[in-house]
């Protein structure tokens with residue numbers, strides 16, 4: 001069964017709620033999903049995934065350092081394994097414009113690895129609303145459809 005990895009950094013739980021909604025959308029499409037915090041994800045999880053959703057709390061207008069570490073470890077260990085792999089991005093922020101910058105920082109690096117964007121990223125402010133969660137679910141569905 002094809003499998004999506006949802007990997008995220010969340011300090012106070014907002015991005016985590018978004019990650020869970022992305023995972024719900026993936027499951028609805030009938031695709032496998034593994035949800036891991038950036039702090040515990042392993043390179044094997046990343047390489048084994050057919051598509052990846054990256055999520056982060058916004059820190060100083062950028063992705064959180066823990067997610068950046070994931071990219072930097074990928075770069076060193078498996079930089080050639082991601083060509084064409086679909087990805088999607090979600091971020092949580094205090095200010096939407098800042099969250100968009102954090103999402104762009106993730107997209108920039110995913111594209112450096114020649115990954116393919118599956119959908120426009122989702123940015124939410126603070127505690128995600130039902131509408132935000134729905135947008136995350138849709139994001140998960142779109143990402144999962146690319147590998148079904």
Ligand SMILES: Cc1cc2nc3c(=O)[nH]c(=O)nc-3n(C[C@H](O)[C@H](O)[C@H](O)COP(=O)(O)O)c2cc1C
Nearest residue numbers: 010011012013014015057058060061093094095098
């Ligand atoms: C150290 C730190 C830096 C932050 N930097 C930004 C920022 O640059 N822009 C912004 O909009 N929000 C910023 N925030 C707010 C968080 O991104 C926001 O509260 C987010 O919802 C937290 O997500 P989480 O609950 O998943 O950790 C910052 C918060 C902390 C603790």
